[in-house]
Amino acid sequence: MGTGGVRDGIGRMKAEERIKEIFAQALERKSPAEREKYLAEACQGDQELRREIESLLRAGEQAGDFLGQTMRIPGADMVTERTGTMIGRYKLLQKIGEGGFGAVYMAEQTEPVQRKVALKIIKAGMDTREVIARFEAERQALALMDHPNIAKVLDAGATEAGRPYFVMELVNGIPITDYCDRGQLSTADRLQLFIKVCHAVQHAHQKGIIHRDIKPNNVLVTLHDGEPVPKVIDFGIAKALGQKLTEKTLFTAFQHMIGTPAYMSPEQAELSGLDIDTRADIYSLGVLLYELLTGETPFDTGTWRQAALDEIRRIIRETEPPKPSTRLAQQLVAADVRRLHSKSEIREPESKEQVGASSRRLLQIKERIHMVRGDLDWIVMKALEKDRRRRYETPDAFAGDVARHLSNEPVLASSPSVTYLVGKFARRHKAGLCVAAALLLLLLAGAAVSAWQAVRATRAEHAQSLLRQQAEQARANERQLRLQAEAREKIMQAEAFVRNGSPDEADKVMRTMSPLLDELNASNAAAIYFSLGDWHARHAQWKEAATNYFQSIAGQPANFEAYDRLAPVLVQSGDLAAFEQLRRQMLSRFGETTNPVIAECIVRDCLILPWSGAELEQAGKIADAALTAGSNHWAWNYIQFAKALAAYRQGDFKSAADSLQTPLRDQGKDIARDVEGYLVLAMAQHQQGYPGYARDALTTGLGLAARLPSSDNDLKDWKAWNDWVIAQALMREAKELVNGPAKR
């Protein structure tokens, strides 16, 4: 027989090819007779071959839709529970909710007491090991908590089939947003409710539990004796911190993705595996407050459904939402437009009630704007900071600020201008300003800019120190905490001495810091050294500042901020060798960053002074990479400036000038940065051979610089001094270049 010989590799392949070919050809013959005829010809008497082809043909026919399926998610039709089913000693009454893996039923309990409860059970068909473990974790997490505003766990068990369930108190309420809207609650009432919710979340955090899915549907309000009581429910995706409930992180691939997009914090949307901590809940609480105040979530969720996963993530991570008062103003405009529009249409005249309702609504919005603008704006935006270090440390801290707003005390989130502080004082003591108050007014009015900063730093540091102690009491080393607090107290005291014109006293206090610092472990000390560095820098003591920043880096080598501050300090103190070392280190340690804000800082810091070689090239690449953030990014102007600086250093003067267009066009928000922009522009113009333009730019820049240190109330105040230092360095360079002999 033809193919009965040796089956080496090539021979086999050839045979397979033949089989395939014949098979294909045979398929094309539609009638059995034709096929029969073809096979006889093609196989030429080779019976084995023919049997092979025929078995394949048969298999092909029997295959049906084999390999034709697509993947489906099991539908709700797989649920087997119905009303009346008994689960344990609970009788199911009605399904009240459904999530990814479980369903919640209202059930009735007869023994030992008769009451209605909520029973949560895993859906049929979903009981894999992993899901069961997650379910268990939720139950255990809930059982740890005991708070009037958190739904309690009453019982737990498993069906005969082994499907676990647990029983919670039935919260007969509606989502907090609905409750506030239907009851037309005033802003103050909404805030009071919100404060309670914060305290509940705080309780959970202290038990080591992060909720991770705080949203109106999970905060229900019920009435007890006529009083509204908010209850936080559904810790179903809550993650327990440090609890060894089950092996490893069971929340696995799901852990990054859980949560409703509108309420998801940037780090949750990041999916980077970054450890989600309690501050993610703070963010969600911020979104909740935003919605309570404006009726909408910060990002326009109308487009959520359509947006691809990536788009959602990008929006959460990069876009700055409008302040609540701004959003309300937008609604006002929209409502006005609608009203005018409907007036102009020819239709049935509106009834008096309708007219009344719509103008009442406008009035409501206007009132709301008035209440929200100012403190509440700041409070909400602080909770919504992309950088989680800038948010409130704890839910209680958040609630504290809201409470302070309600009683007209200064809030942490704000920026204290004199008028603000005095205004607060006046509102608290409405019964006329007494002499003491007038004196206070004069004192404050007469204070220098640095005193304002000192007041804010003092107060903020004091409050922060208090808050941090509260939050960390559950865990960290008590002694370490105390030492840190002491250190911060001393810094505060020193600030106060400086403010009152007693620098010697301030020095004395600072000297007593050393023994404290010795006792703190390196990373705790790092934070203190960092604060010390800031303190010295703000008082223009550059060598001391450098020393402290170095020590902070030693304790926390991965803290980019310390490098970011140290760089200008070294330039200012003239320690060029150290600066060179530092900028190389910055490149090697942080050069790979994908965060555009860190990237632009790196570029700016490294290129305060000229550079060359591979390092300059790398810096240039980092600047280019940051540009991919896109012009909608909040730091776009800074990124452009970084690009301009990099281009200038690399000798691409035209590109440098071009990149400065946008930032300089948007000037006015940050004087020091504007000055830097003009200086680099001046140098770029000069190098391109436009001495006239160069001198113009230089003059403008120097003119602006005369206003430094600036008197603005910028919230990013802490950056001010290092911007100033960088501006100084660039000024020296620009003056020398431009005012020297003109370049041909």
Add this chain to the structure above:
Amino acid sequence: MSELTVMLQQIESGDAQAASRLLPLVYDELRRLAAWRLANEKPGQTLQATALVHEAYLRLVGKDDPQWNGRRHFFGAAAEAMRRILVENARRKKRLKHGGHLERVDADDVDLPAPMPDDDLLAMDEALDRLAGVDPRAAEVVKLCFFVGLTQEQAAEQLDVSVATIERTWSFARAWLFREIQRQRNPSV
């Protein structure tokens, strides 16, 4: 440029190390994406393999647009990755059913619903390995069209052959696999 784009370029220029890193990258991305979809899709909706792979591709590639040569490496890897994810799932569920309750839960399991019963999928997977030994291209076509859901035109482009060839190969592969599975279950066929 995105990590993936760089990797694809390296593979194109023959970098074997990059090639070995591609599959784990794609694998991870697909699983995460699948988990997201599972957690957020309403029950009863279809989780399309094609959509998943394409979305993973877009996420990994970002704003770049690698040439088609680059893309084909990706789809090849995606096909293999999808296959592994489904097969691992099926194996795990089988183990659990057979009293494996002491099994340690692996942190990275994705509970993807399977396109066919577990036993069938596992049998198919083994048969596919055997097919690859006999006719590598046929196996590749199956992976691309079934696990990734490429159309026959796309598969033709991917493998640089005519659509007619793909059609023929697909019919052959289907029949072959089906027969192979039958034979495993019932050796007298």
